[in-house]
Amino acid sequence: MLVLLGVAVVVAGFVARINPLIVILVAAVTTGVLAAVGPGATPQMLAAAAVDTISRFGTAFNENRYFHITWLVLPVIGLLERAGLQERARILIRQVKAATAGRLLLVYFMVRQATAALGLVSLGGHPQMVRPLVAPMAESAAEAEHGPLPGRARFRIRAMAAATDNIGLFFGEDIFIAIGSIVLIVGFLEQAGIRVEALHVSLWAIPTAIVALLVHGTRLLLFDRRVKRDIAAGGEDDR
Amino acid sequence: MITLEHAYLVVGLMFAAFAMLALAERGAPGRIRRALFWGLVAASLLFGSHLGGFGNGLLVIALVAIGATGRLGAGAPATTGQAEREAGAARFGNRLFVPALMVPLFAVGGTLLAKNTAAGQWLISPVQTTLIALGIGCLAALATAMLWFRQPVLAPLQEGRRLMDSIGWAALLPQMLASLGAVFLAADVGQVVGDLIAMVIPLTTVALAVFAYCLGMALFTIVMGNAFAAFPVMTAAIGLPFLVGTFGGDPAIVCAIGMLAGFCGTLMTPMAANFNVVPANLLELPDRNAPLNGVIRAQIPTALLMLVANMVLMYGLAFRH
Numbered sequence: 001m002l003v004l005l006g007v008a009v010v011v012a013g014f015v016a017r018i019n020p021l022i023v024i025l026v027a028a029v030t031t032g033v034l035a036a037v038g039p040g041a042t043p044q045m046l047a048a049a050a051v052d053t054i055s056r057f058g059t060a061f062n063e064n065r066y067f068h069i070t071w072l073v074l075p076v077i078g079l080l081e082r083a084g085l086q087e088r089a090r091i092l093i094r095q096v097k098a099a100t101a102g103r104l105l106l107v108y109f110m111v112r113q114a115t116a117a118l119g120l121v122s123l124g125g126h127p128q129m130v131r132p133l134v135a136p137m138a139e140s141a142a143e144a145e146h147g148p149l150p151g152r153a154r155f156r157i158r159a160m161a162a163a164t165d166n167i168g169l170f171f172g173e174d175i176f177i178a179i180g181s182i183v184l185i186v187g188f189l190e191q192a193g194i195r196v197e198a199l200h201v202s203l204w205a206i207p208t209a210i211v212a213l214l215v216h217g218t219r220l221l222l223f224d225r226r227v228k229r230d231i232a233a234g235g236e237d238d239r
Numbered sequence: 240m241i242t243l244e245h246a247y248l249v250v251g252l253m254f255a256a257f258a259m260l261a262l263a264e265r266g267a268p269g270r271i272r273r274a275l276f277w278g279l280v281a282a283s284l285l286f287g288s289h290l291g292g293f294g295n296g297l298l299v300i301a302l303v304a305i306g307a308t309g310r311l312g313a314g315a316p317a318t319t320g321q322a323e324r325e326a327g328a329a330r331f332g333n334r335l336f337v338p339a340l341m342v343p344l345f346a347v348g349g350t351l352l353a354k355n356t357a358a359g360q361w362l363i364s365p366v367q368t369t370l371i372a373l374g375i376g377c378l379a380a381l382a383t384a385m386l387w388f389r390q391p392v393l394a395p396l397q398e399g400r401r402l403m404d405s406i407g408w409a410a411l412l413p414q415m416l417a418s419l420g421a422v423f424l425a426a427d428v429g430q431v432v433g434d435l436i437a438m439v440i441p442l443t444t445v446a447l448a449v450f451a452y453c454l455g456m457a458l459f460t461i462v463m464g465n466a467f468a469a470f471p472v473m474t475a476a477i478g479l480p481f482l483v484g485t486f487g488g489d490p491a492i493v494c495a496i497g498m499l500a501g502f503c504g505t506l507m508t509p510m511a512a513n514f515n516v517v518p519a520n521l522l523e524l525p526d527r528n529a530p531l532n533g534v535i536r537a538q539i540p541t542a543l544l545m546l547v548a549n550m551v552l553m554y555g556l557a558f559r560h
Contacts, residue, residue: 003426004435007472010419014463015510019307021408024415025299028422035426051293053422058296060421062287064414068280069246069370071403071410072253072377073342076384078398080335082319083388084327088335091328118343120336126518135522155524159533162518163506166534167541170502174495177346177369180413184467185494186367187417192424192479196491199350199369204495207556211548216541 006031028057064187070178077122089123093133100145101138101157102223105164108134109216112168113209117175124165135161142224146231153230160223164216171212174205242364244288246374251284257400260393261314269312273404276305280410299415306408313404316397331388338380338387345376412467420471429475436476445486445558452477453550456497457504464510466501473497482557492557500549506542507535 006027013023032053033046077085093111098104112124123129135158142157143149149157173179177198185201258278264270279302287295305311319327328335349372352359363371381395403410423429436442440451452473459469478497482488505511509530519527519534526532531539 001431003428004431006423006426006428007432010468010472011459011463014465014468019408020412020465020468021303021307021415024419025303028419031422031426031428054296054300055292056296056425057418057422058290058294058299059292060418061299061414062283062290062292062295064417065247065284065287066243066367066370067414068250068254068284068410069374071399072250072374073380074402075253075395075399076338076342076377076380078402079381079384079388079390079395080339082324082327082390082394082398083331083335083384084319084324084329085335085339087324087328088331088333092333118340120339126521130518131521151525155522155526155533156537158522159519159524159537162522162534163537163541165518166506166514166538170505171499171545174499176343178342178373180467181470181498182495183370184413184417184470185491185498187414188420188471188474189490189494191417191421192475194483194490197350197369198367199347201491201495204492204556205499207552208496208499208545208549211552212541212545215544215548219541 002034002037003031005034025057029053032056060187060191063190064183067180067183067187070183073119073178081122086123086128090129090133093129094137096137098141100224101142101160101227102220104138104141105134105161105223106217106220108161109164109168109220110213112165113172113213116169116172117209119176119178121169121173121176121179124169126162126165130161130165134165142227146228150231150234152233153227156230157227160220164220167212167216171205171209175202175209177202240364241362241371241375243367243371246371247284247287249374249378251281253396253399254278254281254284256396257281257403260316260396260400261404264314264316267314269310270314272305272309273311273314276302276311276408277403279305299418302411306411311404311407313407314400316401318398318401327388334387338384341380341383342373342376345379346370346373348372349375416467416471420475423471423475424479428472429477429480432472432476433480442477442481442485445482445488446554448477448481448486449550449554449557452482452493452497453500453546453553456501457507457546460501460504461508461510464505464508464512466498466505469501469504470494470498473501482553486558488553488557493553496549496553496557500546500553503542503546503549506538509535 009027009030033049036049096107115123138157138161182198182202186198189196254277258274261270262274346369350369353363353368442448455473456469460466478493482493483490515535519532524533
């Protein structure tokens with residue numbers, strides 16, 4: 001029962017926004033030491049348990065180094081960014097012609113999900129794409145359709161633009177093998193004595209990705225009605 | 240044959256270069272801290288196999304001490320400005336996407352070759368084949384990009400360092416959490432948590448166990464703001480002992496979909512500030528300071544539906560025998 005304190009350290013540490021690396025290390029040592037607590041445990045035994053835990057953690061850390069292979073992609077992406085990758089992506093997004101805010105966001109959703117699945121996570125994002133491009137484009141599509149927007153409708157469109165970026169990313173990126181979650185799964189299972197290939201894990205993110213496309217895609221197609229209702233409800237442009 | 244050790248050598252040298260370039264950036268605040276941090280990552284990759292368990296443990300403690308106690312910050316290597324990038328975008332056009340797309344192509348193609356052909360088996364090690372193939376793809380993509388776009392020789396390392404600095408200590412997060420998972424497994428934490436959960440939801444059928452695992456992933460993530468942190472706990476508690484152990488589920492499918500159930504939690508929590516609070520601020524939403532701001536409210540319907548979908552998919556896919 002005492003080892004639960006290790007889990008408590010993780011939860012409390014993350015909630016308190018302490019640096020996760022410290023939280024993880026403290027949680028590991030707490031867990032290892034408390035697992036040794038029992039009738040007749042001496043301070044020396046607890047100290048030995050701490051050393052054992054650090055060794056166990058170190059061994060696992062060393063066995064999990066393969067995650068760092070994925071960083072080899074950074075010089076490539078950095079070089080392409082230097083040569084204008086994000087600017088090119090913006091040019092392409094700007095060419096999207098969509099009659100309504102919902103349909104524009106649907107196109108962006110599909111692009112975001114597909115590129116994230118190919119490992120191009122940095123093509124989207126809130127500061128790079130949503131704020132400068134996607135949100136304003138969706139707003140102006142709605143304005144072209146309905147005229148000036150009340151604040152309510154405007155903010156609903158912006159929020160949906162940000163939500164669409166997140167959802168496209170979350171349910172796309174796991175199809176790419178070299179993403180943190182996939183490598184964490186592979187590493188964790190290896191520690192449990194189960195060896196799986198990264199590609200095999202990432203393949204099983206595809207069914208969820210398809211359902212996400214259907215679910216969020218449907219919501220985006222229904223989104224224009226929602227915006228219309230907001231406009232009908234009226235209100236000041238309370239920006 | 241190309242093995243993980245070769246890959247570690249290449250990646251280790253890259254991190255060593257990041258460390259040296261950081262150190263060479265005279266006057267940049269925090270350059271020594273960054274040089275030490277990336278230098279230790281390089282040491283782990285290059286010499287980790289010779290350090291032993293306790294030695295690697297001390298290395299981790301040093302990494303945490305350097306990376307988490309003060310600001311790691313970011314260097315400012317010379318790069319191109321907005322105007323040059325726009326000119327590049329116009330000049331190089333859609334060719335800019337090609338090297339980036341080569342990476343997944345090599346990763347998947349290389350894995351298939353290594354698993355199915357004699358030449359592939361001779362070339363790439365059967366352990367972590369995909370990641371090795373991905374590494375080869377990165378080098379090929381880099382060579383292509385350098386030939387086409389004619390950037391300075393040091394540019395890949397400097398640009399790589401720029402992006403690595405922006406990731407900072409978070410680069411160690413998955414590796415650290417997998418290692419915490421090893422400690423949890425050794426201390427039977429999963430057993431204790433699993434017993435607790437079983438008092439609330441009896442884990443007697445596949446359906447109930449799938450429900451408890453996916454819901455637990457989402458709830459834990461909502462509390463902590465990070466699905467990665469929820470994963471070792473919930474998987475040690477329910478995923479491995481019940482779904483994989485008792486009910487014979489496929490571990491890869493259980494874990495892949497379980498992680499995605501955790502992501503549903505990420506979409507519903509203000510604790511995931513980067514995804515849910517930062518955009519509300521960027522977009523100047525009037526309710527940006529509310530716990531459930533407009534972005535989170537826009538995400539909740541999709542997140543709930545996807546949570547149910549993940550439960551159904553796990554139930555339907557992981558237990559076919």
